[in-house]
Amino acid sequence: MARRAAAPGKRGDDATKDSAARRRAAAVLAAVRAIPRGRVATYGDVAKAAGLPGRARLVGRVLREVSGPVAAIVPWHRVVGAGGVLSVGRFAPHAALTQRMRLEREGVRFTRGGRVDLAGRRAIPRRQKREIHP
Numbered sequence: 001m002a003r004r005a006a007a008p009g010k011r012g013d014d015a016t017k018d019s020a021a022r023r024r025a026a027a028v029l030a031a032v033r034a035i036p037r038g039r040v041a042t043y044g045d046v047a048k049a050a051g052l053p054g055r056a057r058l059v060g061r062v063l064r065e066v067s068g069p070v071a072a073i074v075p076w077h078r079v080v081g082a083g084g085v086l087s088v089g090r091f092a093p094h095a096a097l098t099q100r101m102r103l104e105r106e107g108v109r110f111t112r113g114g115r116v117d118l119a120g121r122r123a124i125p126r127r128q129k130r131e132i133h134p
Helices: 010-033 043-049 056-065 069-073 093-105
Strands: none
Touching: 010 043, 010 056, 043 056
């Protein structure tokens, strides 16, 4: 079977996709950094603030992939699942303990079921000026 030649500009399309992915990741990280100390936001809240409504899973993926010096300045522990669940525990149980300890140090209270009490601690990060299209 004959192979089709790559479409013209294919390499440019990949660069455009990479650029868009970097912009989305930067928007997510900026929204997370905007969550004040002692407050939390859900993955959905962060997605909306980043101009990516409905992309809560993308927020989780971006936070999981953060490393190096950027990880030191991103307060990932302030992002929780819907209903106050420490959903990071599904991927790394030790991270859920770290997350809980960090939040408790900031004054965040937990329910008896181990969820964050969102009633008084939920912060909705400000929405960015424009939406970033996937």
